[in-house]
Amino acid sequence: MTTVYDFTLPALDGGTLDLAAYKGRPLLITNTASQCGFTPQYEGLQAIWSQFKKTGLVVIGIPCNDFGQQEPGTSAEISTFCHKNYGVSFPMAARSSVKGNTAIPLFTWLTKELGFFAQPRWNFYKYIFDKQGQPAAWFSSITPPTANRTRKAIEKVVCSY
16 A cells, blocks of 8 residues: 655755655645745744644645746745745755646645545645555645644644654
8 A cells, every 4th residue: 555655755955855754653745835825824834843743743845836836946945935934944845746747646646545626726735644654634725734623633643643
């Protein structure tokens, strides 16, 4: 059976983000963008990371330019923007495609696992994975990472950690 831990992502710093390194830990993965109306959600993602990382949760951002060309920057520009404006310290992947024929394998798998409606239709779709690496919940852009329902889904996977 495939799990989230079977995937690797190009890292924002130029290396590789091997999700197997987080095996047994719950994850929150989101596609991000620096020039989007939802960009302030970086603040909430950082708050979730700060609050829950000691419980095992790993937050991972995947910059994406698929929606409205709202992530046009280079890796260095994205990194600087995220750190300077939102204090982002959670792991970030390099800019990647999350939809259609050019989607990275992780998002192709997510679409197969969760179905058509769970496909990202904009920036800041959030996917929560349990400690077995299986999708536990997903939320669209309009649900902030700090929303009560998002927190409840996170608490459910971290309590079992």
